[in-house]
Amino acid sequence: MEKFAVLIVDDEVDFVETMVKRLKDKGLDVEGVHSGKEALKILNARDFDVCVLDVKMPGIDGIEALAEMKKKRPYMEVIMLTGHGSVESGVRGLQLGAYDYIMKPVPFADLLKKIISAYERKVIEEEREREK
Amino acid sequence: MAEQQIGNVIYRVLRAHLVSILILLSGIPLYLRAGELFAAGAVLLAVVSFFMTRGLTRELRKSRRQRRLLEDQLARTHKLASIDELSSGIAHEINNPLGIIAQEVQWIEHILKNSSGDKLKEKEDFGESLKVISLQVDRCKEIVHKILSLAGELKPVIQRIEINDLIDHITDVVKIDAAAKQIQIIREFQPTLPPICSDPPLLRQVVLNLLVNATQAIERDGEITVSTRCMDDTSIEITIEDTGCGIPEENLDKIFTPFFSTKPTGKGTGLGLALCRGIIEKLGGSIAVTSDVGKCTAFTINLPVERPQEGEVE
Numbered sequence: 001m002e003k004f005a006v007l008i009v010d011d012e013v014d015f016v017e018t019m020v021k022r023l024k025d026k027g028l029d030v031e032g033v034h035s036g037k038e039a040l041k042i043l044n045a046r047d048f049d050v051c052v053l054d055v056k057m058p059g060i061d062g063i064e065a066l067a068e069m070k071k072k073r074p075y076m077e078v079i080m081l082t083g084h085g086s087v088e089s090g091v092r093g094l095q096l097g098a099y100d101y102i103m104k105p106v107p108f109a110d111l112l113k114k115i116i117s118a119y120e121r122k123v124i125e126e127e128r129e130r131e132k
Numbered sequence: 133m134a135e136q137q138i139g140n141v142i143y144r145v146l147r148a149h150l151v152s153i154l155i156l157l158s159g160i161p162l163y164l165r166a167g168e169l170f171a172a173g174a175v176l177l178a179v180v181s182f183f184m185t186r187g188l189t190r191e192l193r194k195s196r197r198q199r200r201l202l203e204d205q206l207a208r209t210h211k212l213a214s215i216d217e218l219s220s221g222i223a224h225e226i227n228n229p230l231g232i233i234a235q236e237v238q239w240i241e242h243i244l245k246n247s248s249g250d251k252l253k254e255k256e257d258f259g260e261s262l263k264v265i266s267l268q269v270d271r272c273k274e275i276v277h278k279i280l281s282l283a284g285e286l287k288p289v290i291q292r293i294e295i296n297d298l299i300d301h302i303t304d305v306v307k308i309d310a311a312a313k314q315i316q317i318i319r320e321f322q323p324t325l326p327p328i329c330s331d332p333p334l335l336r337q338v339v340l341n342l343l344v345n346a347t348q349a350i351e352r353d354g355e356i357t358v359s360t361r362c363m364d365d366t367s368i369e370i371t372i373e374d375t376g377c378g379i380p381e382e383n384l385d386k387i388f389t390p391f392f393s394t395k396p397t398g399k400g401t402g403l404g405l406a407l408c409r410g411i412i413e414k415l416g417g418s419i420a421v422t423s424d425v426g427k428c429t430a431f432t433i434n435l436p437v438e439r440p441q442e443g444e445v446e
Contacts, residue, residue: 090305094337
């Protein structure tokens with residue numbers, strides 16, 4: 001599998017640790033943070049190809065964070081994860097440009113498939129921009 | 133009128149050649165006796181036919197040019213009418229939240245002017261007003277976003293999709309809201325659907341929008357059936373059917389029009405279904421609605437299976 005960069009953003013520390021470990025095991029470049037604020041800070045310093053972003057977090061919630069992320073890193077694909085299934089957040093997230101909106105719990109294999117698919121979309125979009 | 137003219141032209145060309153052919157055939161016995169004279173006559177006829185045909189072809193091209201010009205003018209007129217309609221819809225929808233914001237600002241000014249010294253109460257009032265303002269700003273942003281999407285900012289990125297998986301996962305998003313209203317979600321997916329080439333996030337937007345509408349159409353105790361099937365080798369069909377209140381027949385052909393809404397003011401922008409149609413058509417498909425008032429409504433999407441595009445991913 002091609003190496004690309006993934007950012008995990010979730011206030012559940014265990015979830016972030018597990019995801020970072022498992023994705024690194026697949027050969028990906030992975031970082032994990034626990035809030036929208038930390039995510040925006042790290043995006044000031046570096047780029048990622050895909051972000052897995054929790055919707056419900058203290059401070060800046062996932063939807064606010066998504067809107068800011070799209071301004072800083074417009075080509076980064078964002079997969080939103082939610083444990084409580086807010087339809088409004090789903091609709092809003094997709095309108096703001098999220099690649100997907102998934103209910104937790106999601107099997108790792110399914111999430112990995114979506115991460116890879118999101119990365120492939122990013123590659124296509126970047127190629128299209130270069131050809132302009 | 134144009135068709136009649138083209139028909140006339142074709143008839144005249146054929147007639148010109150038919151006359152030449154008949155003369156040639158009837159001239160065979162003559163040729164045997166007066167060959168040279170006949171040959172000269174035949175050549176003259178051929179030359180006349182050639183110039184007639186050329187003239188007729190020019191007329192045909194001129195008719196086609198005029199027809200294209202007329203069609204362009206008609207399209208521009210329709211566009212202007214649509215812009216006019218869209219502008220009033222935009223003005224109406226944006227003016228509503230702006231009006232509410234203006235009221236809240238006046239209320240804040242009033243509080244500041246008539247400050248009673250009860251700081252806690254004032255803080256609460258400010259907080260409430262700011263929340264209302266923030267909601268209305270979000271509403272404006274949503275309207276603008278949808279308008280831009282409708283205006284053609286959609287740029288699909290085509291990927292190969294297992295449509296059953298996509299719909300299955302996005303349907304999970306409405307599960308909780310549906311369960312709260314005792315609405316059963318039934319999934320009837322054809323198992324052997326071919327993968328399609330389309331834009332996954334845009335399709336998710338459409339399906340989620342339709343599912344949300346279906347959930348809202350049912351007050352309590354109902355069913356939403358989400359189904360997929362392969363129509364033939366070239367297209368697949370996705371249907372979202374609810375057992376809700378239905379749509380009156382007089383509204384069915386307006387339902388995809390921007391800013392048309394049957395919801396109370398402030399609930400929805402009237403752009404959701406217009407955007408759905410815009411997205412599906414951009415993806416090379418079609419969307420239609422059927423409804424029985426008081427019984428059910430079904431939205432049916434048809435999408436092409438293969439759409440060779442830049443950036444198709446294997």
